[in-house]
Amino acid sequence: MRNILILLGIVLGIAVFATKSGFFNKQKVATKEKENETIMDSRNVKEVYFAGGCFWGTEHFFQQVRGVVGTEVGYANGNKQNPTYEEVVSHTTGFAETVKVKYDPEQVDLKLLIDLYFKTIDPTSLNKQGNDRGDQYRTGIYSTDKATEAVIKAEVEKLAKNYDKPVVVETIPLKNFYRAEDYHQDYLDKNPGGYCHIEPGLFEMARNANPLPKKSETKYQKQDKKVLKEKLTPEQYKVTQENATEMPFKNEYWDETREGIYVDITTGEPLFISTDKFESGCGWPSFSKPITKKLIDEKLDRSVGMTRVEVRSKTGDAHLGHVFNDGPADKGGLRYCINSASLKFIPKAEMEKKGYGEYISLLDKK
Incomplete structure (x- = not known):
């Protein structure tokens, strides 16, 4: 079933690109190239690999x-190097569709x-989740160190007691992992309403599952x-x-090229960094992505006779601009077209003094 949907999606994607419409419906939240979105030093980040059916x-x-x-x-734990999707679904390579998850254990x-x-799988179902069938859809949690492996095994054994049938989730070390093709990355972010075996309400549950501690909610506040x-x-x-739009080429930051950070003018909360900024020719500041999508909301906008995706700051609820799918392909294909009037630019030399020192590493890692 999903193979057919993929082919249809590719055909539709080509058609949309050919028309250069620049508009697409997007679900809020989710992330593109999140390894560049964290503000933490890599030594504070750990990895775990989840195979839970369709990886979208x-x-x-x-x-x-x-x-x-x-x-x-x-694709994880298979028997060849650099498999393609077609090879994985042929059932000859032994790979499982898997998601590499990087997380901050302090959060x-x-x-x-x-x-x-x-909560997203039937852990008693072998090689089958939702409408998908095959060994590439088997379930598993794969580790890269002994400490993580021990936690995984203990937790799965504990959770297994809640089921009458045997739990068939693999709890083994990661043997290998190969990045899937680009069109698979952030698929539901790029294709809202696309096929998914996970019940939609679970996404909202995930958003609320690990709320911010109360003491962390005071730094940036809606005015x-x-x-x-x-x-x-x-x-x-x-x-x-009031959702207005400033004039192109006659705004403060459309041609700003210095290193630094762009924050919400209403709250001071960091939103974009200069290394994700690019010249799009549109006359407004253009970014390939925000620092993290957890700080923005994306909403369908049918005003002024067009269908677009509006971008708002989550904390300040300030209108920022719109996001389009005509950005540079090598940067993820998105263009966050943002009003200068919604932003305040902090040059790199002033970031430490103005309280944004922890974000300097984002500039240094680019």
Whole structure:
């Protein structure tokens, strides 16, 4: 069933690209190239690999969880190098569709990730999840170190007591993992409403499963409109609070090329970094992605006779701009077209002094 959907999706994708429409419906949240979105040093990030049937839904599910800082779909524990999707579905290579999950153990516990994973699968079903059949859809949690393996085995044994049938989830070390083709990455992010074996309500559950501690919710706060009217310029207020659009090529940051960070003008919360900024020719600041999609909302916008995807800051609920699928392919194919009036630019030299020092590593790693 999914093979047919993939072919239809590719054909439709080519057609849309050929028309250069630039518009597509997107689900909010989820992430592209999240390994570049984390602000933490790599030594604080751990990896675990989840095989849970079709990897499109499993990846999207884990992208919702606070503390997950990177995901990548691929093929794990097979018997050849660099398999293609066609080889995997031929049942001759032994690979399982798997999601590489990078997480910050200081923000989310591995035990919680395993518990959430169990909610997305039937752990007693062998080589079958949802409408998908075949050994590539088997379930498993694969580890890369002994400590992680021990936690996985203990948690699966504990959860297995809740089932009458034997649990067939593999709990073995990772032998190999190969990144899947680009069109599989962030599939549900790029194809809202696409095929998924996971019940949609579980995505919302994942978003709420690991809330921020109360003490962490005070740094950036939504401002009252009366306060904003006094604080912002008339144009900044109209753009952020009334969904206006500033003039192209006549705004503050469309041609800004310095290194630094772009924050929400209403709250000061970091949203974009200069290394994700590119010249698109549209006359507004253009970014290939936000620092993390957990800080923005993306909503369908049918105003002014067009169908677009609006981008808003999650904390400040400020209108930022729109996102289109005509960005550079080598940067993920997206173009976040953002109003300068919604942003405040902090040059790299001032980031430490103004409280954004922890984000400097994002600039240094590019």
